[in-house]
Amino acid sequence: MKCEQYEELFAGWLNNELKPAEKEMLEQHLTGCPACRAELASMQQLWAMMDEVEVPEPSANMKTDFSAMLNDFKTAEANKKGTTTGIKEQLSWLWDWKQKWSLAFNLALIAISFGCGYLVFNLAGNSKQDQQMAALTSQVHELKQTMMLALLENPSASERMRGVSYTGEIKHADKEVIDALLSTLNNDPNVNVRLSTLEALTHLASHPEVRAGLVQSITLQDSPLMQSAIADVMLKLQERRSVKSFRELLKQKNLDHGVRDKIKETITQLI
Amino acid sequence: MNSLADNTIMLKVKAGDLDKMALLFERYHRPLYGFLFHMTYQRETSEDLVQQVFYKMLKYRETFTATGEFVHWMYSIARNTLKDQGKSLKQRVKHENTDDLAERLSGGLTPEEHLEKKQAKLGLYKAMEKLSDSHREVLTLCKFQELKYQEIAQILDISEIAVKTRAHRAMQELKSIYENTER
Known part of the structure; x- marks a missing residue:
């Protein structure tokens, strides 16, 4: 070695x-x-010899310096901990709350989800839906009107009556419908169709042209049933302008006696 | 027993009982100061460094695992703190305390012994100052901190054989400097 x-x-x-x-x-x-x-x-x-080498004593400041440093450090740590535990506490509160009210929380969540969904779809689509609805309604309306007008031209009396009955479902009858009805009222060969038309027109009496058409129609009707029915309608509508037409009608020599009496009575009531 | 207690105290500090660090300060601020003084030969700097080491032990208390001894951990942190300050320390003059030490050593001796011993110790002191940092470090830990080679190996993170070899080389260097220093 x-x-x-x-x-x-x-x-x-x-x-x-x-x-x-x-x-x-x-x-x-x-x-x-x-x-x-x-x-x-x-x-x-x-x-x-090294054993005898001395090291100078640290100054008395060291201990006070250490105490000060330790206190500063503790304060800094407490502040740091304070903010983090603060957040943690808030989160744990939320957690506890959620657990305690688990069912309620879930239900609330579902309700909120539906609510949001409803709001989103409605806010975004409400006006659009309304527009679509209105468009659809007017389409159906047009369809019914077209169908009614077509039916009024139908050779079958029962079909024409069906057409007239559709007017009950037409809420805002336009001029075309009224004209068609008045035309049917004056010209339809079948008395039943004309009676139905009269009834339908009575519902549309709020339109001035309907009233005017009905008054004009009085002298054009030759059927005692129609003359009697119109007299009833005029009395119901309290249409004074019809008196003149009724007096015209009274001049007709072949007028039914029963009708003549009824018209006289109507005139008396209207005046 | 003491080291077990050290670890127990430090684990309490780690768990949040920061006041317990005062106990460890009471126990170790002197040896730590001694180590740092031998590594710097500057009193005020050494005191500052002691504070820094204790501050770091508080700040990085989570890294203490108690798998080793508290003192080993403390010296490791002290070494790192020294490394951080290393360059600025080397720029400074290291001989400021030589006369101060001579004064300290002068009491209680006969005039003849006084002179002889004073010169011998001054010589050794100066020789130690001239040692390389790594040699002075291993001798300081061994002589002034009274640590075993195996413990020093843990602090320096090298093998025990390497510590022994370094200690021997350090003594060779010290002897050489001491014998060639004019007294």
Whole structure:
């Protein structure tokens, strides 16, 4: 073993950390190696001298400085903790609340979802829906009107009557419908159709042209049933303009007696 | 027993009982100051560094795992703190305390012993100042902190054999400087 290989043992020997076997090995080497013996001896001397090297005492400020630093640190930590625990507490409150009111919370969520959905669809689509609805209504309206007008041209009396009955479903009859009805009222060969038409027109009496048409129609009717029915309608509508037409009708020589009496009575009531 | 208690105290600090750090300060601020003084030879700097080390131990208390000894952890942090300040420290003059130390050593000796011992210790002191940092570090930990090689190995994060070799080389260097220093 060369001298360098005892370095480890030198260090161990100085710090008194050698095991008995290592100590014996080193001592064996030292007896046969004067150089190593001298080196270790001088090292040992220095090593011992180092024990006497003193370190200056730290100043009394150190402790107060440490206390101040510790307090500052604690304050900083408390502030840091304060903000984070604050948030945590709020979150945990929400969590507790959610758990306690789990069902209510879920129901509320569902209600809110539906509400939002309703609002979104309605706000976005309300006017659009209304427009669509109006368009559809007017389409149906037009369809019914077209159908009614077509039906009034139908050769079958029952079909024409069906057409007339559709007018009850037409809320805002336009001029075309009124004209068609008045035309049917005056010209339809079937008395039942004309009676139905009269009834339909009575419902549309709020239109001035209907009233005017009905008054004009009085002299054009030759059927006692129609003449009697118109008299009833005029009395119902309290249409004074009809008196003139009725007096015209009274001039007709072939007028039914029963009708004649009824018209006279109607005129009396209207005047 | 003491080291077990150290770890227990530090674990309490880690758990949030920050006041317990005062106990560890009471126990270790002197040895730590001694280590830092030998590494810097500047009193005020050493005191500042002690504060910094304790501050870091508070701040990074989460990193203390108690798998090793508290003192090893403390010296590791002290070494890192020194490294951070290393460059600025090296620029400074290291001999400011030599005369101060001589004054301190002068009491209680006969005039003859006084002179001889004073010169010998001054020589050793100056020789130590001239040691390289890594050599002075290992000798300081060994002699002044009274740590075993195995403990130093943990602090320096090298093998125990490497510590012993370094200690031997440090003593060789110290001897060489000491013998060649004029007294």
